[in-house]
Amino acid sequence: MTGYEVPRKFPTTVVGSYPKLEPAKIALKRLRKGEASEEELRPFFEQAIRIAVEDQVKAGVDIISDGEQTREDMVVFFAERVEGYMPGEWVKIFDNVYFRKPIIYSQVKWVRPLTVEDWKTATRFSMGRPVKGILTGPYTMIEWSFDLHYRDRYEAIIALAKEIRKEIEALVNAGAKYIQVDEPALSTRPWREEAEIAGEALKILFKGIEAKKIVHICFGRVEEILPYILDYPVDQFDLEFKNSDFRLLPYLKEYGYDKELGYGVIDVHTTQIETVEEILESIDRLMKLDILPPEKVYIDPDCGLKRLPRDIALAKLKNMVEAAKIARERW
Amino acid sequence: MKVWGMVLGGYPRGRLARYSLRDRERGTIRSSQFSVEMLKTHAEVIGVQKAAGLPVVVDGMIGWHDIFRPFIRNWRNVSVDGLLRYFDNNFFYRIPVFTGEPDIIEPVWPGRVAEFSLLADPARLKIVLPGPVTMALMSKNKAGLSTEELAERIAYLLRREVELTLEYNVYVQIDEPILSMRNAEEHWAGLAVELANNIISGVEDRSIIAVYFDFPSKKILETLLGVRAKYVSLDIVDSPRRAEENALPLDDHVPVVGVVDGRRIHEDRISDTILSIIKKLSGSGDEIVLTTTTWMDLIPFRYALKKTNILGRMVDFIAERLGGEAVKLWR
């Protein structure tokens, strides 16, 4: 489906996740308990994706996502569907909250498309708006898994990159024009050698891929790895700015940043809704530094919206879209 | 050469502890029943350490959500705020917020020590304290104090914990993981040493200062050796290359060497590199303590128990390799 024209200046987008909607919550719970198969639960997930998409369309977001409604967790989802992984046991993530940290026990292997159905479902309801294909990157997957097979992190990351690439190919074959790889773990060890490992993996993922290639990194000390990631084979970095009070901005200038930028202007860690003026101010702040033309700036939240209540997430997106509209006049 | 072992810090929660904590949050368990349930896990982890022959044991700190929390809960003028990533882990601690000079409402350790010393016998119990510098730097300081003043005040309160547990002859460990960060500043180390010396005054010969998650820089390590604690604990497995580069003989300190990976679940092995780092750290000393690289609270419970056994076996193995004598609880 085509027909929707993404604005040339300041297109708006999302990082990926949307608050889990009721049908998805029910389906994930039943799936986890083994009460029903993924196939049987598909209608619930489709309904959840539909609502997530409709919310984004209602807010006026240009490039949307499936809201990651089928993903219990950004790592667990992929680990459960790639061969070589086994289900993990509970590991603390904060307070008395846990996640099942997956375990690699043999060679990893992609056996079937993982996200393509969700992407297609989202596209069906998107009213022509492009839907991003979004994947958790191999660096983060390995960092947030236990590895009993490879022993060497580099080897594991590269092996997984080769498999995740197959998913990217599947998405592009299905028609995805935007592919985003999420690498939040990269900001936790902001060192040159780590950035280089992730860079090698990205080369494998994206070589010859005909789509907009995006990598999302968030939180942590991104400014420290910035000089080492600028030559990554991607079109766009999607980064968090609002939460860290735009600390990263001067570094973009300093390092002569010239790729497209996914500019995070919505704090996903607070329920306080950014006003249109506030978001506009954030956009102005970037533009006044004269780093990038408005055609290279994508306006989006800092990170996924999954931890916010739905009404807050929607309200934040609406204001973001509104601010981008005004910015298009201004810049 | 005497070689012995102790676990560095906290244990994860098994099913029983997770459910008991959940029930307490929901208010569906009586506090006496809750204590009984938690005691079962504490007894189990203490038992496993004793069975592994470790002469000094931890109680497992099973109920602690993070290293700062029990202190925050028991102090005045400090509360907790949002979540922040804890070093490079996929784990988040709650940020302490100091709104005034903190003071003790109730000490954390004396009650625990009274409760667990008998269980630990004939092993000695170790109490673990958050390093005042790490805590001050990882908090929000709205107390109207400088960072140094806040750290000093924290140290003063931690000193009380030591004084109130004196009669039990416990080992005292001060955790300053922030000194392992690659952007750690030398004056942090200087302050950490000064404050640690105050906290452990009178119990130097059974005190440990612990730096982990990475190996500190040479400068930081040199500064750290100003500490009067007999034991200096370093994590040499997380980044063996850095450890190899920066390791130096610990003068008149006994090295406590993190050789069992506390954050990963594979079977640990001792490479020649690791052995040579151990030798370098011990210099001409005649005592070496082996430990886990970090707390084990971020791996599944049964793996933490397994790692405890591995640590016990490692004591024998390394003693043999170094031509020394393994000092085990039961020998």
Ligand SMILES: [Zn+2]
């Ligand atoms: Zn993110």
